[in-house]
Amino acid sequence: MTVAAEGSPPFRLAGSRRSPLLQSEAVQGFALISPTFVYALILLVLPILVVIAHSFWTQNYLTIDHTFTLENYRIALTEPIYRDLLWRSLYISLTVSLLTVALAYPIAYFISFHGGRHKSLWLFLITIPFWTSYLLRVMSWKVILGYNGVLNSGLMGLGVIDEPSTALLYNSSAVIITLTHAWATFAILPIFVSLEKVDRTLVEAATDLGDGPLRSFLRVTLPLSAPGVISAALIVMIPTVGDYVTPKLVGGKDGVMIANAIQAQFGKASNWPLGAALSVTTMIIVSLMAGATVLVIRALQRLAR
Amino acid sequence: MLERVQSERVQADRTMIEIRDVTRSYGSFKALDNASLSIREGEFFSLLGPSGCGKTTLLRMIAGFDTPTSGSIAVDGQPMDGIPANRRPTNMVFQSYAIFPHLNVEQNVAYGLKRLKLEAGEEKRRVEEALAQVSLTGLGKRRATELSGGQRQRVALARALVMRPKVLLLDEPLSALDKKLREQMQVELRRLQQAVGITFVLVTHDQYEALAMSDRIAVMFGGRIAQVASPKEIYQRPVNRQVADFLGGMNFVKAEIVEENGASLVLDTLGFGRVRTDKPKAFVRNGGAATLGIRPERLRVLWDNATAKFEVAGKVVERHYFGEITHLIVEIPGLEKPLSVTETNDFGADDIPVGAPIRLAYDPEALVAMAD
Numbered sequence: 050m051t052v053a054a055e056g057s058p059p060f061r062l063a064g065s066r067r068s069p070l071l072q073s074e075a076v077q078g079f080a081l082i083s084p085t086f087v088y089a090l091i092l093l094v095l096p097i098l099v100v101i102a103h104s105f106w107t108q109n110y111l112t113i114d115h116t117f118t119l120e121n122y123r124i125a126l127t128e129p130i131y132r133d134l135l136w137r138s139l140y141i142s143l144t145v146s147l148l149t150v151a152l153a154y155p156i157a158y159f160i161s162f163h164g165g166r167h168k169s170l171w172l173f174l175i176t177i178p179f180w181t182s183y184l185l186r187v188m189s190w191k192v193i194l195g196y197n198g199v200l201n202s203g204l205m206g207l208g209v210i211d212e213p214s215t216a217l218l219y220n221s222s223a224v225i226i227t228l229t230h231a232w233a234t235f236a237i238l239p240i241f242v243s244l245e246k247v248d249r250t251l252v253e254a255a256t257d258l259g260d261g262p263l264r265s266f267l268r269v270t271l272p273l274s275a276p277g278v279i280s281a282a283l284i285v286m287i288p289t290v291g292d293y294v295t296p297k298l299v300g301g302k303d304g305v306m307i308a309n310a311i312q313a314q315f316g317k318a319s320n321w322p323l324g325a326a327l328s329v330t331t332m333i334i335v336s337l338m339a340g341a342t343v344l345v346i347r348a349l350q351r352l353a354r
Numbered sequence: 355m356l357e358r359v360q361s362e363r364v365q366a367d368r369t370m371i372e373i374r375d376v377t378r379s380y381g382s383f384k385a386l387d388n389a390s391l392s393i394r395e396g397e398f399f400s401l402l403g404p405s406g407c408g409k410t411t412l413l414r415m416i417a418g419f420d421t422p423t424s425g426s427i428a429v430d431g432q433p434m435d436g437i438p439a440n441r442r443p444t445n446m447v448f449q450s451y452a453i454f455p456h457l458n459v460e461q462n463v464a465y466g467l468k469r470l471k472l473e474a475g476e477e478k479r480r481v482e483e484a485l486a487q488v489s490l491t492g493l494g495k496r497r498a499t500e501l502s503g504g505q506r507q508r509v510a511l512a513r514a515l516v517m518r519p520k521v522l523l524l525d526e527p528l529s530a531l532d533k534k535l536r537e538q539m540q541v542e543l544r545r546l547q548q549a550v551g552i553t554f555v556l557v558t559h560d561q562y563e564a565l566a567m568s569d570r571i572a573v574m575f576g577g578r579i580a581q582v583a584s585p586k587e588i589y590q591r592p593v594n595r596q597v598a599d600f601l602g603g604m605n606f607v608k609a610e611i612v613e614e615n616g617a618s619l620v621l622d623t624l625g626f627g628r629v630r631t632d633k634p635k636a637f638v639r640n641g642g643a644a645t646l647g648i649r650p651e652r653l654r655v656l657w658d659n660a661t662a663k664f665e666v667a668g669k670v671v672e673r674h675y676f677g678e679i680t681h682l683i684v685e686i687p688g689l690e691k692p693l694s695v696t697e698t699n700d701f702g703a704d705d706i707p708v709g710a711p712i713r714l715a716y717d718p719e720a721l722v723a724m725a726d
Contacts, residue, residue, distance in 0.1 A: 248450070248452065250448050250450050250452040251452050251454060251455075253419055253439075253446075253448070253452065254446070254448060254452035254454070254513075255454075255465070256419075256438075256439045256440045257417060257419075257439055257440070257444075257445055257446045257514075258440075258445065258465050258466030258469075258513065258514075258517065259440050259441075259466050259469050259470075259517070260440055260469065261438075261440055264469070268465075269454060272456050273455070273456060350456070
């Protein structure tokens with residue numbers, strides 16, 4: 050009772066004889082996050098440092114030559130094959146994130162504004178695809194898009210096409226379709242959260258000031274949900290650049306992405322330094338692209354006013 | 355004499371809002387039950403009542419955010435059925451103010467003008483005029499997040515006024531402000547309304563706010579309109595105990611109807627004896643019993659040997675000090691409940707000892723008869 054009245058947490062009293070350093074809030078905070086922090090340090094920061102270090106070395110058959118060199122970066126940036134792969138990866142991830150956000154927004158909007166009492170049911174339904182493994186979901190797209198697949202048979206049955214189209218599977222479009230589907234949930238959730246935070250009275254105020262439904266959406270709801278759109282775009286864009294399972298399974302030779310090349314360098318080609326240089330280059334470019342995306346969306350948001 | 359000013363204010367007798375037999379049901383619950391009301395042009399009209407009495411529902415139906423289950427609403431002679439909120443000649447000041455957080459003050463105020471496609475100079479002029487009306491000149495570039503509660507309220511006002519609506523609807527606009535600022539804003543709102551001459555409809559649960567600002571007040575309980583009258587009449591001649599109780603304190607005394615005719619009533623009471631009072635307009639007799647009411651401030655303490663034509667005698671049982679006034683609870687022989695008396699402290703009411711005998715003077719004019 051007295052402790053509560055003094056407004057200080059009880060453990061402060063118990064620890065009053067300890068050194069002031071241990072009592073400081075910063076130290077207590079660090080102590081709380083330390084397990085996660087150490088974990089992240091060992092499994093995230095160290096590997097990245099190893100990769101960065103390798104990117105400046107040279108593979109010498111079975112050994113690594115530790116002399117500093119920028120040769121790997123020269124290859125990564127000038128070899129046409131890597132440049133093309135990098136461009137294609139960026140193109141695919143950008144397209145996928147745009148498509149995903151465009152498709153996810155209406156769903157999130159519907160759940161948030163018209164979900165009524167069933168909001169959690171809708172969200173639950175959206176997570177159902179995650180009950181199966183990612184690989185199975187990618188494989189099922191193979192079944193849909195394949196030569197004798199669902200889509201081809203369907204279109205032939207309807208008489209739209211005479212023979213199965215080979216344009217559906219084993220190219221970058223197939224990768225885009227598959228990735229868009231796979232990442233939809235990750236885009237719906239952040240957009241939903243930011244739409245939930247939009248004060249409905251603001252929409253009413255816009256209506257009161259003369260805006261019809263479309264105008265109030267464009268002038269109030271959309272700009273206010275921009276944070277959700279930004280995080281959705283980034284959440285989809287960043288991992289898809291480095292995706293290598295999907296292109297491997299549905300991409301064919303036209304759908305190969307930079308991650309497949311990196312994997313090859315670390316695997317069959319056994320040139321870790323080049324693989325590392327490609328990884329670091331990709332990381333830097335993805336960061337730049339993510340930053341640019343944020344800036345573009347912010348600019349659009351300002352234009353909407 | 356001063357109190358006449360309010361009632362003598364020139365009032366165009368043209369109806370601005372006509373609410374006819376409006377009911378709003380949610381399942382079996384009636385948020386608004388067969389309400390009819392007519393609000394005049396240029397009037398400061400208040401909808402007063404406790405929470406859940408249907409006042410906000412009514413306001414939202416005038417604005418177009420809600421539709422009556424039955425009945426009709428007309429604004430300026432034009433029926434509002436089927437007209438969406440964005441096409442109505444009304445604008446609203448929301449309780450939360452609903453300031454667009456992504457826009458600055460100027461952009462907030464200009465929000466509704468953008469659609470009108472005014473010339474750039476005209477739009478700027480109107481925004482500045484509106485900001486000046488609410489004393490926000492020079493704050494146009496402030497971000498919405500950098501405003502105080504009072505400033506947000508002014509922005510909301512300017513944003514609505516700049517549209518030059520026929521009716522300005524205010525949904526508890528002062529409830530989020532602290533007491534001092536609220537009282538200051540009451541005066542300012544009233545002044546602003548008289549300056550612009552627009553019909554204001556205010557929703558509030560604060561009786562003093564309604565009394566201080568309005569030309570007329572509609573008191574509502576449980577989805578029904580109990581009384582529509584000027585603040586003075588509502589306060590002095592409440593139609594029933596509920597209204598009387600909601601607007602300040604009131605002593606209720608059981609009475610017996612002895613005689614009833616067109617204009618007056620004669621009542622027998624235990625504490626006040628036989629009393630003749632004006633018959634209220636809405637008085638509907640319910641058997642032989644009635645209630646007589648008197649406001650605590652209409653009972654005056656009689657000092658020393660002073661006498662009055664009408665007086666009651668009793669004993670002080672409680673005393674509460676409120677700074678400029680003292681609140682006395684006085685037991686009168688024959689009354690089942692003691693009387694509340696508020697007396698100014700000019701003559702030492704704060705020094706009257708508890709238990710002391712006391713005599714109270716009253717004016718029979720101050721007695722209100724109410725149906726039981």
